[in-house]
């Protein structure tokens with residue numbers, strides 16, 4: 807996997823077309839770097855990778871409400887052993903067949919938050935499918951002012 811630098815324009819075009827989850831939260835990070843790379847699903851998920859859905863306070867369902875202070879982050883790897891949660895998520899509907907994923911990355915603590923491609927990744931995890939995907943990624947060492955999802959995962963500076 808060799809990350810290839812891309813322009814902010816290419817990233818924004820991809821994000822606007824594909825992601826419905828909090829466009830442009832990266833505008834609040836310091837010195838964003840944009841890359842794109844090919845990687846196997848298993849290798850991608852082996853680092854700290856989270857969906858924007860979190861475990862509710864009862865631990866029985868996933869919530870996409872970023873303001874929920876009692877919800878807790880759960881990695882895709884941990885989700886793999888919670889097929890009940892994955893199946894509920896997949897019942898929400900349409901799963902695109904494209905092979906791209908959009909991720910926000912903190913270079914300090916290493917967390918990655920997937921903003922687009924959550925349902926696809928869950929489906930592959932549930933099936934045990936490993937395949938090559940393209941990740942569009944924005945990285946920064948400082949997400950402290952991010953207002954939406956990132957504060958729920960990156961505790962740097964807190």
Ligand SMILES: [Zn+2]
Nearest residue numbers: 912915960962
């Ligand atoms: Zn961090």
